[in-house]
Amino acid sequence: MQPVAQRPVFEGFQHTWLVPLFYVVAFLAIGVFLYGVIRRILRYRAGRHQPVVPDWPKRLVKAFIEVLSSRKIGRRDPYTGIAHGFVFWAFGFLFLGTCIIALDHDVLGLIAPSLEFWKGDFFLGFSVVMDVSAVLFLVGLGMLIVRRGFFAVARLNYARVDGKPDDRGGYRKEDWWFLLQLFVLGLTGVFLEALRLLHDRPWFEGYSPVGLAVANGLAALGMTPSAAMTWHFWTWWFHAFLALTFIAYLPYAKSVHMLSSWANLVVRDGKAAIVLPPPASDAAMGLSLTPAAEDMTWKELLHLDACTKCGRCHDVCPARNSGAPLSPRDLILDLREAVSGFHGMKRPQTGGSKLPDGSEMPDISLREVASTAESTALISADVLWSCTTCRACVETCPVGIEHVPMIVQMRRTLIDEGTMDNNLSGTLMNFARKGNSFGQSERNRPKWVKEAKVPVKDARKEEVEYLWFVGDFASYDPRAQKVTQALARILTAAGVDFGILYEAERNAGNDVRRVGEEGLFETLAEKNIKAIQSAKFKRVLTTDPHSYNAIKNEYPALGLEVEIEHYTELLNRLAQQNRLPVKHPQDVKVTYHDPCYLGRYNRVFDPPRNLIEHVGATLVEMPRNRENSFCCGAGGGRIWMGDTLYPKKPAENRIHEAKALDGVSHFIVACPKDLAMYSDAVKTAGYEGQMEVSDLIFLVEKAMGLENYGTEEILV
Numbered sequence: 001m002q003p004v005a006q007r008p009v010f011e012g013f014q015h016t017w018l019v020p021l022f023y024v025v026a027f028l029a030i031g032v033f034l035y036g037v038i039r040r041i042l043r044y045r046a047g048r049h050q051p052v053v054p055d056w057p058k059r060l061v062k063a064f065i066e067v068l069s070s071r072k073i074g075r076r077d078p079y080t081g082i083a084h085g086f087v088f089w090a091f092g093f094l095f096l097g098t099c100i101i102a103l104d105h106d107v108l109g110l111i112a113p114s115l116e117f118w119k120g121d122f123f124l125g126f127s128v129v130m131d132v133s134a135v136l137f138l139v140g141l142g143m144l145i146v147r148r149g150f151f152a153v154a155r156l157n158y159a160r161v162d163g164k165p166d167d168r169g170g171y172r173k174e175d176w177w178f179l180l181q182l183f184v185l186g187l188t189g190v191f192l193e194a195l196r197l198l199h200d201r202p203w204f205e206g207y208s209p210v211g212l213a214v215a216n217g218l219a220a221l222g223m224t225p226s227a228a229m230t231w232h233f234w235t236w237w238f239h240a241f242l243a244l245t246f247i248a249y250l251p252y253a254k255s256v257h258m259l260s261s262w263a264n265l266v267v268r269d270g271k272a273a274i275v276l277p278p279p280a281s282d283a284a285m286g287l288s289l290t291p292a293a294e295d296m297t298w299k300e301l302l303h304l305d306a307c308t309k310c311g312r313c314h315d316v317c318p319a320r321n322s323g324a325p326l327s328p329r330d331l332i333l334d335l336r337e338a339v340s341g342f343h344g345m346k347r348p349q350t351g352g353s354k355l356p357d358g359s360e361m362p363d364i365s366l367r368e369v370a371s372t373a374e375s376t377a378l379i380s381a382d383v384l385w386s387c388t389t390c391r392a393c394v395e396t397c398p399v400g401i402e403h404v405p406m407i408v409q410m411r412r413t414l415i416d417e418g419t420m421d422n423n424l425s426g427t428l429m430n431f432a433r434k435g436n437s438f439g440q441s442e443r444n445r446p447k448w449v450k451e452a453k454v455p456v457k458d459a460r461k462e463e464v465e466y467l468w469f470v471g472d473f474a475s476y477d478p479r480a481q482k483v484t485q486a487l488a489r490i491l492t493a494a495g496v497d498f499g500i501l502y503e504a505e506r507n508a509g510n511d512v513r514r515v516g517e518e519g520l521f522e523t524l525a526e527k528n529i530k531a532i533q534s535a536k537f538k539r540v541l542t543t544d545p546h547s548y549n550a551i552k553n554e555y556p557a558l559g560l561e562v563e564i565e566h567y568t569e570l571l572n573r574l575a576q577q578n579r580l581p582v583k584h585p586q587d588v589k590v591t592y593h594d595p596c597y598l599g600r601y602n603r604v605f606d607p608p609r610n611l612i613e614h615v616g617a618t619l620v621e622m623p624r625n626r627e628n629s630f631c632c633g634a635g636g637g638r639i640w641m642g643d644t645l646y647p648k649k650p651a652e653n654r655i656h657e658a659k660a661l662d663g664v665s666h667f668i669v670a671c672p673k674d675l676a677m678y679s680d681a682v683k684t685a686g687y688e689g690q691m692e693v694s695d696l697i698f699l700v701e702k703a704m705g706l707e708n709y710g711t712e713e714i715l716v
């Protein structure tokens with residue numbers, strides 16, 4: 001009969017004092033680990049208050065699924081997703097295996113030996129799982145090492161985009177140390193198993209197939225069982241020392257992301273950037289250009305620890321792609337360095353302390369930032385004004401970092417200090433005086449109605465089914481007015497009962513808020529809310545994705561809860577109800593640009609695509625589509641600022657992407673600002689006459705044959 005499958009834990013320890021020595025070192029390592037974790041937690045606790053909806057079971061489950069699936073890591077980068085998945089899962093099993101041994105040997109072995117279970121069939125299954133995990137662990141790490149060493153992945157180059165000389169070489173060393181430490185840990189684990197098998201040759205050696213193969217290899221190279229025992233002893237100590245060092249060092253290095261990223265995913269706000277948090281109650285507090293840990297919220301501090309420097313946000317950022325001085329990753333690292341000191345826990349003090357590049361830590365006010373061309377501010381105003389608030393960074397970040405609310409918070413301090421572009425300050429003045437970005441009289445807002453060829457009800461005076469919130473661009477911009485008029489004709493032809501607020505409408509304030517002008521946003525929103533509440537209607541309709549976001553997501557906090565639709569949603573439903581008959585199918589190849597505030601912000605992806613199909617056009621997707629769409633460069637108030645921060649235009653980048661598609665003649669948009677941005681970009685990119693930029697409304701209008709109709713024909 002075979003003996004029960006089992007193995008001693010401290011095999012080959014000839015001196016009894018070695019076992020207590022191991023426990024002393026282990027407890028020391030755990031102590032250092034706990035000290036580091038507690039320091040981090042205390043630092044978060046010292047941060048300013050930031051409320052989180054306390055739906056903890058749901059949050060925990062979501063974060064758990066996100067972590068286990070490595071979904072965002074693998075999205076658009078399956079190689080890294082697979083490699084990270086291998087490492088993550090294998091590490092989990094190996095860690096669990098170590099805990100099982102500790103439980104069986106150190107707990108049950110001491111207090112209830114009869115309950116020990118790490119033997120027999122359980123032990124055999126355990127051996128197989130550990131063996132396979134060790135291999136997957138090494139394969140995953142090997143893939144990551146090859147990627148880092150040979151693939152020249154651009155986003156793993158940490159050179160800053162703002163022109164400061166520091167290439168952040170320290171981070172690269174830290175990454176390599178992290179990977180190699182884990183790899184050696186895995187490798188020594190496999191060798192330990194092999195040396196043990198080579199010495200003992202137990203009957204169950206086949207349950208560790210990889211260890212057995214390595215043992216046989218070592219035997220073939222001439223290693224004897226007694227030599228294996230000696231090697232086993234020293235390898236064991238090396239492996240144990242490395243593992244304990246890893247544990248002790250975990251809260252102080254890149255490996256902290258194994259804790260902080262998970263915690264960050266648990267507290268992540270699914271509406272980050274979609275609904276902005278209110279400003280800090282004390283104007284002197286809050287995240288600023290000279291950030292200090294005590295000015296930040298606990299969640300902002302956690303974000304800084306959670307960043308793995310993966311560069312996904314850096315990759316997708318339209319500002320970074322256009323040569324502007326902003327990279328969301330750089331911003332997070334700048335903040336991290338500012339509040340923690342480089343790789344340490346201490347915030348560098350003003351005067352005498354060093355930045356990562358060795359230069360002195362500055363202590364400058366915002367006004368100095370504005371007036372100093374070669375500013376040494378930690379976060380420069382130019383970096384912050386480069387953001388289009390497109391939310392691509394938030395969307396892509398695998399650990400749930402919320403860049404946009406932090407950027408807007410810092411912009412608020414810039415606005416308070418008056419540190420802004422002249423064009424922007426002029427536009428904000430227009431908002432304050434006239435309620436729109438064009439600085440035009442409110443009487444001009446409904447002027448487009450005169451040439452709409454159809455009657456447009458005044459929703460202030462009569463009840464309507466749809467209250468159409470038109471938006472600034474769709475009301476005042478001459479190009480966009482034509483689109484607005486076309487929609488009025490389509491709605492009339494489809495028998496939709498609609499009206500507008502005429503002079504009572506104001507800019508919705510979406511981008512005013514994202515610029516950081518909170519007070520002005522509230523003023524605009526309150527006026528709109530008053531006007532909307534005084535009208536009688538069933539739903540709100542809007543042509544403008546920016547207004548859509550504000551009314552849908554930000555007005556509820558100010559007391560207005562309404563059902564709102566973007567025109568693509570309404571027209572799509574009308575098409576399904578056969579209320580948009582197609583007389584002239586549009587036999588053209590088109591591509592569609594998802595506006596940030598409609599797609600990524602509010603998940604309206606299918607209605608515009610369904611409409612394109614409805615009118616008979618063929619949709620060819622650009623590589624970056626849906627939530628991965630690429631911003632036109634207008635959002636977050638960028639449209640009101642000068643171009644000086646942007647050597648290249650994001651809209652041109654997008655037009656080149658569309659032009660590379662086979663046979664596409666039309667670039668379809670569903671946002672009035674996009675119409676302006678892309679119509680210009682087609683010209684500046686040199687494609688005038690080769691690519692037609694058109695709002696989806698025009699396509700529907702042509703398909704319905706309404707564009708040349710007079711009032712009577714439409715009303716028939």
Ligand code: SF4
Nearest residue numbers: 317387388390391393
């Ligand atoms: S919101 Fe867009 S522009 Fe701003 S940092 Fe993120 S990706 Fe860049």
Ligand code: SF4
Nearest residue numbers: 307308310311313397
């Ligand atoms: S912020 Fe997120 S996406 Fe950007 S580098 Fe850090 S972990 Fe990666």
